[in-house]
Amino acid sequence: MEDTLPCSYSPLPNGPPTIEGPLDKRRPRKKATLIIFSGLLLLLLLALFVAITVGDYRNSHNVHENENDEALLATSEPSSVSIPSEPVHSVSRGVSAGVSEKSNRVFADHNAISYPWNNSMLSWQRTSFHFQPEKNWMNDPNGPMFYKGWYHFFYQYNPNGAVWGDIVWGHAVSTDLIHWLHLPLAMVADQWYDINGVWTGSATVLPNGEVVMLYTGSTNESVQVQNLAYPANLSDPLLIDWVKYSDNPVLLPPPGINKNDFRDPTTAWYTSDGKWKFAIGSRVNTTGITLVYHTKDFKSYERLDGLLHSVPDTGMWECVDFYPVSKTAGKGLDTSVTGPGVKHVMKTSLDNDRQDYYALGIYDEKTDTWVPDNPNIGIGIRYDYGIFYASKTFYDEQKERRVLWGWIGESDSEFADMKKGWASVQGIPRTVLLDTKTGSNLLQWPVEEVDSLRLSGKEFDKVEVKAGSVVPLDIVSATQLDIVAEFELDKEALERTAQSNVEFSCGNSRGAAQRGALGPFGLLVLADESLSEQTPVYFYIAKGTDGNLTTFFCVDQSRSSEATDVNKQIHGGYVPVLKDEKLSVRLLVDHSIVESFVQGGRTCITSRIYPTKAIYGAARLFLFNNATEATVTTSLKIWQMNSAFIHPFRAK
């Protein structure tokens, strides 16, 4: 070829291009095209393949949404149980929200030696004046009510063992919420709709004297349904026999609700539109919700379109409770009461952390809406910072009070429960009132009938406990006690103590061994003479960066027992203390249960304690002050408590 300009295609001087040469000159150009074309196709193929696999990965996390592939899919993906892409653990909402740190640690890590429990130690653990059946397993309180002179208490019960299972309804009656008489089982699992469990429910006493019991049954296919039952004979004040409605179940899980997320109906309330309404907890994905149903006859129901309440990331809501409290009067209200002087409590038991929470708000019965006072309250604050679950209230019209029951489980090992042949007690029944001084929490206090168990009392007036000291209290016996104590710190120490910006929480502290300037101080219960076993129940005061004092109350189980197969956590929470208030606490000690009611019941902590040495006559009571600076002055009244002699009812 003649020389051509490198970057131009100007025709050759000797005329237009000639006809192309022979075939072998043509092939290289076609080959190039072919290679390029193949390459492009391969690239396209690769791109498509990548797109599909990426889409695949995304599909397993999100709702199916893939336009390209839909046309190619013969069938759509089966959507079975949706696995959340993160583990469903409850996120700690922090002390400021009134929630103590959730801890999965039951035991002191790996040193869980199975303690050689003997019968003496185990039989000491049974309580004297708290409700528990003669043997076997108990859990949720059910259908508490007052009827024709008797308080009725039903409960989840396993007639066959000391662990959960084969659940039926136990029953007991009392005239004073303290001296209980065991009655025959109220309901057993004898219908297809509750053959797999006669689970939790609530009673509604109608104005005409009828009693309606709504309860959850686990069917022969393990579906959770709601059933109706009522007394066989209303003229029997003990209400021994119960009849199940012939057309049960009255409610099946509604559309959108999982068959395993539909349980624990509340007591019903009556509204101005002539209907009865009840609430029931559930969940949608990880959002806990409360559903509401309307009825006129308790046989057929309509579901409210909206939700009474919901909170994301809380999981399943069990044992929902919904009730009014008076803003002014120091007494309880019937469940149907509404009006301007009333707030409503929305309470939930959270399945995923086994704790009970409540929030205060305003209920509009015309629109069936409930709005929390504090829009940021989330799930709410805890009823009790210790072991207290599946709680339920009822209105006692005899004494015009609202009474709260709570299930107190064991915190020892299953093996020990099997050995001792029983598990769980009920908390002492508590009255519930709005705290009119703070307006933002409830007050819980043991029912006044507990006082009737007080035997001999001893007073200690203005005992001074210097920083870093322990003072024995000389009392007859220390396993069944009612203690009322007041504490005062010396003002100097309060003022001169330096501020700290360290946030304190009972659960994350080192217990009573963690010394601060202004705490811990309180009592050592169920302690032995040498203090090798001791359960400190104490105040801890922290001085924040703003100079303000924040008060906590904790129960320290870390040295409560030489046994290592029991819970050693430190339970407790924040205590609102108003200006000029003295620090006060009431303690009920009843063998393996210790209940603390602080500042008139603003903060409550229930603990299960299992000493091996500090039992029977060897148990002692001490005052202690492990603060570094402050001297504490205490005045106490301590009563020995009688047994409630709870026993089976025997017809005369």
Added chain:
Amino acid sequence: MRTLVFIVLVHVVFQIIFLSSSQCARLSPNDDNLIEQTCKQTPNYNLCISSLKSDPKSATADVAGLALIMVNVLNTTTTQTLIHINSLLLQSQRNEVKEALLSCVENYKTGVLTADVPVSIEALTKGNPKFADQGTQDAANESNSCEEGFSGNSPLTVENTNINNVAKVANAIVKLLL
């Protein structure tokens, strides 16, 4: 020209094969994915995978079903360990060792087999998983109890660790249901 067309056709065929095979992977049960997703959220992925896959029911199980399979593995592992403990007891042992072995029998027979396993199964089958949470947690603790009872010279370390791991995996799966 014919070669070009031929190559294009081959490519198109290849594409179809690729596409349909990747589609096929998505049309089959998603459960391999479910097992993997679930096991990723347990403290012992490999143990979880091998335990679940050894049971053919895992192919079509939901999360509760996988938890049940794991509880079953706990049951089997504990039973085997009890058999081993019994054989150790038949041999002559120092007193402390014998006592510790008997203590382990209580942990496993009374604690795990009679209490934890049946409670967990009932809780999972009936849709009240929190009792299975407690049951599997307790099983892990019982294995710790057994091991520590030997104060360092345990003849059962391998078995106890195994039971502990199985219980913890089961517990992690149960927690997904709460």
